[in-house]
Amino acid sequence: MGPSGAASGFDRLRRRFGFDHNALRRDVDRRQWMLGIALLMLFLSLAPPLCAWAGRSVYASGVRAERQERATRHEVSATVLRVEDMRSGRKVTVTWREPDGTARTGSFTAFHGGTAGQRREVWVGPSSQVTDEAPRHHTRTVGDTLTVALGSAMALGMPLLGLYLIIRYRCDQRRYRLWDAEWARFGTRRIP
Structure with a gap:
């Protein structure tokens, strides 16, 4: 009897993302999986500092504008x-x-x-x-900060996602060629 509930869902997710020792996986599948993980790790390592830097600079600028406008208007x-x-x-x-x-x-x-x-x-x-x-309200500063932080994460993530889609397309093309070769070999076999 297999796992049930959350354990089976986790197991299914684990297999779906390639964390198993399936002998039927081809090298192209493993390469695509490794490159996808590498791009995800690159995004996860670069996005937080980029978002923090962009958000911090926009927030500081907004707070300065709030103070300046309140003091002069x-x-x-x-x-x-x-x-x-x-x-x-x-x-x-x-x-x-x-x-x-x-x-x-x-x-x-x-x-x-x-x-x-x-x-x-x-x-x-x-x-x-x-x-x-x-004069500028603090809610506008917070909104601008969140918008810039999320925008910078998207600006970083979109090229990486595009690169992954190109990799996936190339891997799919390779898989189709391998699949066609396997079918051609299977079609030439003699049945006794």
């Missing part, structure tokens, strides 16, 4: 002076008063501009640069 209530349609979005010109009472005017590009005379909250940066975007 402040929110003001502004009045829309005019809205001009552009090819992409709208140019919104606003006026506001700084905390010291100085009147300022600036413009920014937005997708929803509003109408003249409308009040809206805007963010003012250095040199009175106006934007309707709040």
